[in-house]
Amino acid sequence: MDILIIINPVSGDKNKVEFVDFAKHFLEKSKLSYHFYKTTGKNDSDKIEQLLIEYSPQKVIVVGGDGTLNMFLKPLMDFDIQVGFIPMGSANGMAVELNLTDSPQILFKRFLKSKESKKLDLLSINDSHLLLHLGDIGANANLVANYDKDESRGMFTYAKHFWSEFQNLKGFEFEIKTDQMDYERKGVMLAICNGRKFGTGIPLNTIGRMDDSFFEFVVVKAMDFSDLLKAALSKFDEDYKIESLETIQAKSATVKLKEPRLLQIDGEVIEEFTELKIEVLPKALKFIQ
Ligand SMILES: Nc1ncnc2c1ncn2[C@@H]1O[C@H](COP(=O)(O)OP(=O)(O)OP(=O)(O)O)[C@@H](O)[C@H]1O
Numbered sequence: 001m002d003i004l005i006i007i008n009p010v011s012g013d014k015n016k017v018e019f020v021d022f023a024k025h026f027l028e029k030s031k032l033s034y035h036f037y038k039t040t041g042k043n044d045s046d047k048i049e050q051l052l053i054e055y056s057p058q059k060v061i062v063v064g065g066d067g068t069l070n071m072f073l074k075p076l077m078d079f080d081i082q083v084g085f086i087p088m089g090s091a092n093g094m095a096v097e098l099n100l101t102d103s104p105q106i107l108f109k110r111f112l113k114s115k116e117s118k119k120l121d122l123l124s125i126n127d128s129h130l131l132l133h134l135g136d137i138g139a140n141a142n143l144v145a146n147y148d149k150d151e152s153r154g155m156f157t158y159a160k161h162f163w164s165e166f167q168n169l170k171g172f173e174f175e176i177k178t179d180q181m182d183y184e185r186k187g188v189m190l191a192i193c194n195g196r197k198f199g200t201g202i203p204l205n206t207i208g209r210m211d212d213s214f215f216e217f218v219v220v221k222a223m224d225f226s227d228l229l230k231a232a233l234s235k236f237d238e239d240y241k242i243e244s245l246e247t248i249q250a251k252s253a254t255v256k257l258k259e260p261r262l263l264q265i266d267g268e269v270i271e272e273f274t275e276l277k278i279e280v281l282p283k284a285l286k287f288i289q
Contacts, residue, residue, distance in 0.1 A: 002032040003112065004057040006048060006072060008039045008064030013153060016063065019088070019104045022173040030112065039068065049075040058082065061111055063089040063104070065089015066133060070266040072155045073122060073130040077284045084111030090153065093267065097195040097210070098287070099266065111288045119283035120210045123194055126277050131194060131265045134204070137257070137273075138172065138189035138220070139165050141264040143187065148269060168224070174257045176217060178250035185246075189220040190255065192278060205247045215284040217248040217255075252279040 007016060007022060020036070029035045035055055050073055052060075060076060061084040062069045069085050076083050080213055086104045087095040102110070123131040132221065143165040150157050169188040176183040195214045208216045221244040227252040259270035 001029065001055040001057045002059070002214075003034040004045075004048075004051060004055060004060045005034060005036050006039065006060065006062045006064075006068070007036060008068040010041075010062035011068055012092075014088050015281060016088060018064070019086075019108075022105055023108055026109065026112070032112065035084065039064070044068070045071055045075060048072050049078075050080065052079045059084060059111065061086060061108065063088055065215075066092060066266045067143050067268040068131060069094070070130070070268060073132060073285065077122060077130070077281070079267040080286060081287050082117050082286045084108075084112075084114075089267070093197065094195070097197050099132065114288050116147055116289040117286045118211060118289050120285045120287050121213055121215070122281045123192065123215050124279045124281055124286040125192075125220060125263075125265065126273070126275075127266055130281075131192065132210075133195045133266050135192040135263060135265040136189055137174075137255075137261045137263050137276075138187065139169055140191070141262040141269065144264045144267060145262055145269045156208055171222070172257065172259065172261060176248060176253055176255050178248065180250065181248075183248060185219050185221070187219045187221045191218040191220065192216075192276075193218055205245070207247060207249065211283065212250060213280055214249050215278065215280055217250070217253070219246040220244060221246065249279055250278075252277075254278070 006022065009016060035051065037051060059082045062072060063086040068089065085094065085100060086107050088101050088104060092231055100107060125131055143161050146161045146165065147158055147287050160171065171186045171188050173186045174186065174190060190287045191204050193205055193208045194210050196205055204218045205216045255276040260274050263270045
């Protein structure tokens with residue numbers, strides 16, 4: 001089969017009927033064989049694994065938020081398949097980073113046509129989770145968890161949780177041992193970055209590349225209002241410097257925390273951990289250009 005399309009019907013509260021109609025029409029016109037899979041939120045990854053065995057598609061196109069793509073990283077990596085991602089979630093951090101800011105229709109046509117792919121690194125966390133873009137422990141993970149628990153969605157609810165979390169920042173201590181060096185630090189957030197930019201386009205670090213076989217920790221030591229403002233303005237000026245950010249590059253590392261803390265990966269809250277083992281899986285995902 002040519003194309004398997006995985007679509008999350010609920011991501012970003014966005015209606016995808018129009019896109020699906022367009023995609024079907026375009027596939028028929030192009031005489032490509034295809035299968036649509038709608039996620040259910042239950043055992044989707046296992047079902048995709050079965051479909052990959054059954055159909056052996058040439059390409060897989062994932063339509064949803066960052067969390068939707070994250071759900072399928074394992075089978076997509078194991079089957080070494082060409083992947084296209086159409087961001088249709090609420091916070092699409094990966095979209096800017098991966099140059100996926102065109103409309104879903106344009107991206108879809110581009111992925112079907114393209115014969116080129118670029119291999120991106122993935123990060124393995126505690127041998128049981130994969131990270132493509134960004135994860136963190138601390139302020140942002142708490143914000144994502146509180147936003148998820150709230151029945152209201154949207155920008156206003158997000159802003160409400162953002163302010164309540166970032167106004168009451170509590171520092172915590174942790175120990176990082178990389179393949180190069182040991183560090184003891186205290187901070188309000190520890191980001192684990194394969195990429196560089198938050199969903200808003202705010203760069204957390206300036207050296208991260210998703211295909212360099214390294215990842216970066218960004219230790220956010222403290223944040224006050226002027227830092228936040230600078231970070232927000234950095235959307236327009238990448239040369240900003242927040243004094244309280246420290247970047248540590250590594251190929252593998254362990255992190256030990258004094259107390260259990262929530263971890264979020266690619267926008268999905270995982271659980272609380274006291275220890276993380278992180279390792280780069282170089283060039284593990286074939287991303288269609
Ligand atoms: N049919 C479904 N019904 C309910 N939840 C689903 C369904 N399909 C997938 N999911 C859930 O959607 C989540 C992924 O959503 P994703 O992060 O891609 O979208 P999002 O709109 O950015 O999410 P959020 O609004 O939380 O930021 C996963 O947790 C998955 O379990």
